[in-house]
Amino acid sequence: MHRQTIRTSTHNYDVTVGKGLLSEFVNYLPKHYQQVFIITDTIVQPLYAEALRKSLETKETKVAISVVPAGERSKNIDQYYQLLTDAIQHNLDRSSLIVALGGGMVGDLAGFVASTYMRGIDYVQVPTTILAHDSSVGGKVAINHPEGKNLIGHFYPPRAVVYDVETLDTLPDHEKRSGYAEVVKHGLISCDSFFRDVLTVDLTTSLHHELIVSHLQNGIQVKANIVEQDERESNIRKFLNFGHTLGHAIESELGYGQITHGEAVAIGMLFAIRVSEQENQVTLPYDELYQWLETNHYPLTLPDMDVNTLIQRMKKDKKSSNAVVQMVLLEEVGRPVTKNISDDQLSTYLMNFLRELGLT
Amino acid sequence: MHRQTIRTSTHNYDVTVGKGLLSEFVNYLPKHYQQVFIITDTIVQPLYAEALRKSLETKETKVAISVVPAGERSKNIDQYYQLLTDAIQHNLDRSSLIVALGGGMVGDLAGFVASTYMRGIDYVQVPTTILAHDSSVGGKVAINHPEGKNLIGHFYPPRAVVYDVETLDTLPDHEKRSGYAEVVKHGLISCDSFFRDVLTVDLTTSLHHELIVSHLQNGIQVKANIVEQDERESNIRKFLNFGHTLGHAIESELGYGQITHGEAVAIGMLFAIRVSEQENQVTLPYDELYQWLETNHYPLTLPDMDVNTLIQRMKKDKKSSNAVVQMVLLEEVGRPVTKNISDDQLSTYLMNFLRELGLT
Structure with missing residues (x-):
């Protein structure tokens, strides 16, 4: 306990x-x-x-x-x-x-x-x-x-x-995937070793209680540290939205319930990593994350989606301010930052990302 | 200003x-x-x-x-x-x-x-x-x-x-009455001289701006002093509910909109004064208030209402705790206190009060 x-x-x-x-x-x-x-x-x-x-x-x-x-x-x-x-x-x-x-x-x-x-x-x-x-x-x-x-x-x-x-113990696989996406997120925004540790989990077999308790504790601690410092989301609390800008738009566009929250966030994190790499001129563990997601049967393709519709969804999202989309990006694993992305730039990033991801 | x-x-x-x-x-x-x-x-x-x-x-x-x-x-x-x-x-x-x-x-x-x-x-x-x-x-x-x-x-x-x-300036008379009931309340729970000053207002003629500004300022100050000290209504903020226990029950029983809020509270204040006099063995300005209300055309009679139904309404009201009705009473003008009143006692008080008030 x-x-x-x-x-x-x-x-x-x-x-x-x-x-x-x-x-x-x-x-x-x-x-x-x-x-x-x-x-x-x-x-x-x-x-x-x-x-x-x-x-x-x-x-x-x-x-x-x-x-x-x-x-x-x-x-x-x-x-x-x-x-x-x-x-x-x-x-x-x-x-x-x-x-x-x-x-x-x-x-x-x-x-x-x-x-x-x-x-x-x-x-x-x-x-x-x-x-x-x-x-x-x-x-x-x-x-x-x-x-x-x-x-x-x-x-x-x-x-x-x-x-x-x-x-x-009785959670279905898609619920495990949905939950672990947020654990991965807590790893990515806090600490490389926690992130690497999370990727050791195999969600396709029954879960080890000890590993779960450890990951949940760590995840809760990451979240708690942030919300204690910034209860009203004006500043660092935004880091918790890593992967959520596109994630929410996907959920909302597909209709809630068609994809789990975490599965949508997983795709959103891949996108945020790709944008981070280009905006911040760094290399991030996109491939490692993609491979772990694939191994654990996360859905990694999307139906054809209109890029402008997705951008409009992002703007409706409460995380955007004055109709400019603000994304959480990484300078490195454990170092999140926020950045406003212009519509044009966002459109380009999205088109490239959706092409890279592949469409169903 | x-x-x-x-x-x-x-x-x-x-x-x-x-x-x-x-x-x-x-x-x-x-x-x-x-x-x-x-x-x-x-x-x-x-x-x-x-x-x-x-x-x-x-x-x-x-x-x-x-x-x-x-x-x-x-x-x-x-x-x-x-x-x-x-x-x-x-x-x-x-x-x-x-x-x-x-x-x-x-x-x-x-x-x-x-x-x-x-x-x-x-x-x-x-x-x-x-x-x-x-x-x-x-x-x-x-x-x-x-x-x-x-x-x-x-x-x-x-x-x-x-x-x-x-x-x-353009307020209809019933809105003036509704508003001034709360000014009267702020007088009753704060200070005898403010209360007496409020009773000098004649709502049946056009209002004097200066007197209004003075009364509104005073009323706001009474309210502000209380809410600053007790933002969450756990303690002295309850004093602001003076007259509201029965007032809300009347509004709710008649259907919102059949009587203005303040007019219902006016009757509720008369009731609270009568209960105060009996619970606290004091004499309070019931007659002065009643006369001012009558002069200013407040509705002071009610259709026949079932006492038990009113008590049930009071219990549904958020001001009651654990299904015992808590009322705000006066020890004197300017000295409010809260007191739990048993159903039996409340029923007796209500019957006597409704009889005294007279039914339509």
């Missing part, structure tokens, strides 16, 4: 990573709650929701559960409003707790519900995917708009993150 | 009260913005929106306007989502500004849009009602749920409040 404390401008919270934490969940809560509202999805609910309910429910604590359809599409305004209505019907008040049991989608959605219910109540993240090692730390909560991912949301840190790695 | 600075945990902002501020609006903004999105309503739009647009629009600043139907009913999830969509279509990015031009409804709604658009962008309050002297300070932003007022929202302070009292 590994525990680290994250500092935010409003409060501190603990992130605990280990095996078998769900059965003793109540020990990881910051205080006693009379009303707990578990929000989970249709995949996670049959696996862990009742166990979690049992470990919480006492004479003094009532527990309610709402289940949303699995998948990014549930991060929409209607689902959000339905959960607020559920919260009211379960009589949640300002001193109640929301538990987000699931992957990043559930965390973002349940966190946004918590952030706006009665102007904000406590919530705890219980990630059940590798990808959620990223989203569960940092306090970003959001839903999607048809025009862009996470366009509606807030910064609202949880009161605790309780990460039981046993819940990762 | 009067200016005071409000301190919050995230930033400070200026509240400026005076005549003719709209024509020089740009001088009161904290910085330059390239994209400004004015949100207003169907009553205010024909009066002030174009003038405000003209004072803002330059080669470097684009201005867009969205107009929502006047009335509390616009504080709903659909209108909120439509404004987010408008913001996207107007290409607002993280460095854009939203201007809330209107009364408390517009301020709450536009502020909530600003608080959740791309995880929060700047907004400025431009109140055009007396009531908004209250809501424009303190950073509460929200929309309503059919089950309760302001159940969905956030704490999100504006970057400035620009209060042009000339916009108050």
Whole structure:
């Protein structure tokens, strides 16, 4: 079991990573709650929701559960409003707790519900995917708009993150790939040796718990270091968007759910590396990353996409400022920088990259 | 012109009260913005929106306007989502500004849009009602749920409040009454002489600008002092809810828009005074307040209402904790306290009060 404390401008919270934490969940809560509202999805609910309910429910604590359809599409305004209505019907008040049991989608959605219910109540993240090692730390909560991912949301840190790695055993391969893309990203923006260590993982066989815990700890630490220094994303927090400018545009253009978040980010990282090499006149481990992605069955071809449409998508993305696309680039592994790229230049880079990648 | 600075945990902002501020609006903004999105309503739009647009629009600043139907009913999830969509279509990015031009409804709604658009962008309050002297300070932003007022929202302070009292000249009488109820409240919870001074106002004739400016300044100061000390409503901020426990229940039971907010709070204050007298064994200026309210044509009778339904409404209200109704009471004028009132006791108080008030 590994525990680290994250500092935010409003409060501190603990992130605990280990095996078998769900059965003793109540020990990881910051205080006693009379009303707990578990929000989970249709995949996670049959696996862990009742166990979690049992470990919480006492004479003094009532527990309610709402289940949303699995998948990014549930991060929409209607689902959000339905959960607020559920919260009211379960009589949640300002001193109640929301538990987000699931992957990043559930965390973002349940966190946004918590952030706006009665102007904000406590919530705890219980990630059940590798990808959620990223989203569960940092306090970003959001839903999607048809025009862009996470366009509606807030910064609202949880009161605790309780990460039981046993819940990762049943993850399907595409979820492993999606999650590990963010681990790779944390390697690329922080430290060459961590990056090289991540590339030793073989996602096509069953995962070694020890290696996962080590990678998750390291990944969380990279993210935590950055968000602690820059809670509002005005500066270095942008580094966490490495690979996301194109990644989000691809997700958004294909339609959420057609490719996993991490798989889209993987392609986005390859693009960001190629742009970095040209903008910064350096050589970066494009080939090593490409080979690892290929070995681990990441989708590395895309349907024919219009370059201008992709650029428009990038501009709609919240990371762009005043309609100029800002990208996170690398000077070397572990040294990220941000740079505004003109539309013309971006168009050229994109055309070359898509040609290099090859089209389906 | 009067200016005071409000301190919050995230930033400070200026509240400026005076005549003719709209024509020089740009001088009161904290910085330059390239994209400004004015949100207003169907009553205010024909009066002030174009003038405000003209004072803002330059080669470097684009201005867009969205107009929502006047009335509390616009504080709903659909209108909120439509404004987010408008913001996207107007290409607002993280460095854009939203201007809330209107009364408390517009301020709450536009502020909530600003608080959740791309995880929060700047907004400025431009109140055009007396009531908004209250809501424009303190950073509460929200929309309503059919089950309760302001159940969905956030704490999100504006970057400035620009209060042009000339916009108050055209207010209809019921809006004057609604606004002055909150001024009375600020008197009751802060200082006997301010309270007595407020009761010198005659709302049935045209308002004296100087007296208004003085009352608004004082009211804003009372509110600002409290919210600065207690941004998150855990403690003394609750005093601002004086009269609101029953007030909100009445509004909610009658249906929003059937009685103005302040008119409902006026009845709520009478109730809170009666409960205070009995709980605290004191005599309070019930009769003076009742007479002033009557002279100024406040509605002081109610349709027949079920006491238990009202109590249930009070419990749904966000100010109650763990399903016990907490009321703000007075030990004397200027000395508010909070107290939990049991259902039985509340029921008795309510029955006696409704009987005393008389039914329509």
